Amino acid sequence: TQLLEQSPQFLSIQEGENLTVYCNSSSVFSSLQWYRQEPGEGPVLLVTVVTGGEVKKLKRLTFQFGDARKDSSLHITAAQPGDTGLYLCAAASQGGSEKLVFGKGTKLTVNP
Amino acid sequence: NAGVMQNPRHLVRRRGQEARLRCSPMKGHSHVYWYRQLPEEGLKFMVYLQKENIIDESGMPKERFSAEFPKEGPSILRIQQVVRGDSAAYFCASSETGGYTEAFFGQGTRLTVV
Numbered sequence: 001t002q003l004l005e006q007s008p009q010f011l012s013i014q015e016g017e018n019l020t021v022y023c024n025s026s027s028v029f030s031s032l033q034w035y036r037q038e039p040g041e042g043p044v045l046l047v048t049v050v051t052g053g054e055v056k057k058l059k060r061l062t063f064q065f066g067d068a069r070k071d072s073s074l075h076i077t078a079a080q081p082g083d084t085g086l087y088l089c090a091a092a093s094q095g096g097s098e099k100l101v102f103g104k105g106t107k108l109t110v111n112p
Numbered sequence: 113n114a115g116v117m118q119n120p121r122h123l124v125r126r127r128g129q130e131a132r133l134r135c136s137p138m139k140g141h142s143h144v145y146w147y148r149q150l151p152e153e154g155l156k157f158m159v160y161l162q163k164e165n166i167i168d169e170s171g172m173p174k175e176r177f178s179a180e181f182p183k184e185g186p187s188i189l190r191i192q193q194v195v196r197g198d199s200a201a202y203f204c205a206s207s208e209t210g211g212y213t214e215a216f217f218g219q220g221t222r223l224t225v226v
Contacts, residue, residue: 043155
């Protein structure tokens with residue numbers, strides 16, 4: 001069974017601070033995705049990374065896929081209260097499986 | 113272009129009743145995925161369907177659960193004889209060509225079994 005471990009599980013910071021959350025596995029993935037989920041809503045796709053070592057930026061969010069395609073990180077610069085939410089990483093196994101495996105998520109709270 | 117529509121948003125069933133959850137994919141999308149999210153847990157894959165076909169149901173319990181995606185109409189996730197442990201949020205996602213690069217999730221159906 002492929003597992004995605006996310007850390008930290010909970011993170012509470014002040015507006016303006018920077019933060020990094022992590023997604024790790026012992027398995028190799030063909031692609032990895034980051035989602036944000038707000039209470040009572042479905043996950044919203046933020047980014048897909050495919051190539052080992054890839055870095056993608058989305059405004060104040062920077063996503064990195066590990067060289068070995070086993071791990072990923074999400075860095076947020078100058079966090080804002082609107083960044084509050086549950087950040088989930090998900091990955092499809094090699095071989096083009098249609099089955100996404102999700103981590104349990106990092107619950108981020110940004111206080112004004 | 114409307115997003116993925118799930119209904120009902122909230123569903124309460126007594127133990128032993130049937131629950132029917134509906135998912136209308138985005139226009140032009142013929143691939144549907146169902147996931148279940150338990151409190152404090154990540155989303156767990158249940159089933160992947162294309163129009164009129166079940167492609168992968170490896171995540172769906174063998175008993176009481178079934179899914180369909182007919183040629184016309186929404187995809188249906190059906191849970192017979194519900195038990196308390198079925199209480200969860202059920203999400204569907206859809207994509208045009210398969211794969212998750214452009215997959216979109218619905219808002220979910222929150223099932224409560226009393």
